[in-house]
Amino acid sequence: MKITLSVIKADIGSLVGHSIVHPTSIDIAKKELAKSRDIEDFYVTHCGDDLELIIVHRKGINNKVIHKLAWQTFMKAAEKAKKMKLYAAGQDLLVKTFSGNIKGQGPGVAEMEFNERPSDPIIVFMADKTEAGSWNFPLYKIFADPFNTSGLVIDPKLHSGFKFEVLDVLKNKKVLLSCPEEVYDLLALIGAPSRYILKNVYTKKGEIAATSSIEKLSKLAGRYVGKDDPVCIVRAQSGFPAVGEVLEPFAFPFMVAGWMRGSHHGPFIPVAEKNAKCTRFDGPPRVMALGFQISNGKLIGPNDLFDDPGFDKTRQEANVMADYIRKHGPFEPHRLPSDEMEYTTLPEVLKKLKNRFKKI
Numbered sequence: 001m002k003i004t005l006s007v008i009k010a011d012i013g014s015l016v017g018h019s020i021v022h023p024t025s026i027d028i029a030k031k032e033l034a035k036s037r038d039i040e041d042f043y044v045t046h047c048g049d050d051l052e053l054i055i056v057h058r059k060g061i062n063n064k065v066i067h068k069l070a071w072q073t074f075m076k077a078a079e080k081a082k083k084m085k086l087y088a089a090g091q092d093l094l095v096k097t098f099s100g101n102i103k104g105q106g107p108g109v110a111e112m113e114f115n116e117r118p119s120d121p122i123i124v125f126m127a128d129k130t131e132a133g134s135w136n137f138p139l140y141k142i143f144a145d146p147f148n149t150s151g152l153v154i155d156p157k158l159h160s161g162f163k164f165e166v167l168d169v170l171k172n173k174k175v176l177l178s179c180p181e182e183v184y185d186l187l188a189l190i191g192a193p194s195r196y197i198l199k200n201v202y203t204k205k206g207e208i209a210a211t212s213s214i215e216k217l218s219k220l221a222g223r224y225v226g227k228d229d230p231v232c233i234v235r236a237q238s239g240f241p242a243v244g245e246v247l248e249p250f251a252f253p254f255m256v257a258g259w260m261r262g263s264h265h266g267p268f269i270p271v272a273e274k275n276a277k278c279t280r281f282d283g284p285p286r287v288m289a290l291g292f293q294i295s296n297g298k299l300i301g302p303n304d305l306f307d308d309p310g311f312d313k314t315r316q317e318a319n320v321m322a323d324y325i326r327k328h329g330p331f332e333p334h335r336l337p338s339d340e341m342e343y344t345t346l347p348e349v350l351k352k353l354k355n356r357f358k359k360i
């Protein structure tokens with residue numbers, strides 16, 4: 001019987017400012033999920049100020065019961081967060097009543113359904129202070145770059161490549177590209193991660209290999225309420241890239257959009273679960289990776305994969321990059337380009353100057 005892995009997340013309020021989820025919110029989420037008879041297992045954590053629910057069940061993706069469980073869990077935690085006057089309590093819960101599917105209501109969702117393998121390693125990536133398209137770069141490296149993933153060259157099970165589903169969030173369209181044949185076409189799109197977002201990666205036989213949350217919070221809300229702070233699930237080993245190949249792209253702290261007020265570029269810094277805590281200039285943007293073995297529907301683990309001195313140099317490099325780019329202050333390319341700033345509070349400031357512009 002197939003299992004479904006659902007990772008559903010929301011910012012329901014935080015301590016202090018946009019830094020971390022309060023331990024009480026995590027306790028509430030654990031209690032709510034423990035009560036459910038509809039799920040096989042769960043793990044609750046946080047990445048910065050985002051509450052993360054990792055759920056295993058057998059109901060398939062987009063299931064109403066599971067989405068409702070997550071929604072009610074967030075609502076319960078937000079209720080208490082409001083009482084405690086935590087910061088931006090209820091931030092990502094954009095609607096009052098649940099529609100039946102959590103998509104489009106604020107929280108981020110990544111889900112996949114698959115047959116459990118004889119041994120089934122999976123990695124859940126969770127990020128804070130960045131946008132949904134931030135997985136484009138690592139997913140490309142993991143599944144299409146032989147300089148990252150030696151298995152694409154060496155392992156006959158990976159050698160034929162993978163298929164990539166890309167969403168155009170401006171036009172609400174999607175396209176499926178096959179690699180390595182169409183690698184340049186893929187890069188032509190996903191090199192612009194604010195518009196083109198990699199949603200799914202499949203094997204050439206059509207089996208799911210990776211999936212990400214693609215919710216653009218500012219577009220859903222029509223104004224800036226916070227960044228997307230996306231999640232991503234990647235399957236590893238036995239026909240998929242090895243765990244180390246999945247982690248390897250994060251050894252380079254590539255630049256992502258987000259950070260302070262969701263308005264700045266900054267290095268994506270890989271951190272241990274205990275360091276998933278945004279402080280400096282509300283960041284820098286960070287990513288954590290928890291590895292699990294799925295065993296008869298249960299989550300064995302986690303193994304906190306970036307809690308490794310092997311990533312110390314990456315973190316140092318990220319800090320050097322953070323110093324460098326921070327020195328630009330309010331100038332681009334630290335500040336995001338103008339079209340991205342439309343969804344921040346900047347247009348309100350510019351409105352004031354509108355009538356003072358004279359023809360030249």
Ligand code: 13P
Pocket residue numbers: 242243244
């Ligand atoms: P093992 O020989 O330890 O199973 O490792 C194989 C592998 O894929 C390492 O990346």
Ligand code: 13P
Pocket residue numbers: 011018048049091128129225226227228229259260261262281282
């Ligand atoms: P979040 O998107 O993590 O809530 O952060 C919002 C923000 O404005 C940080 O400066």
Ligand code: MG
Pocket residue numbers: 011014017018049088091226
């Ligand atoms: Mg927040």
Ligand code: MG
Pocket residue numbers: 011018048049050128129226227229
């Ligand atoms: Mg956040």
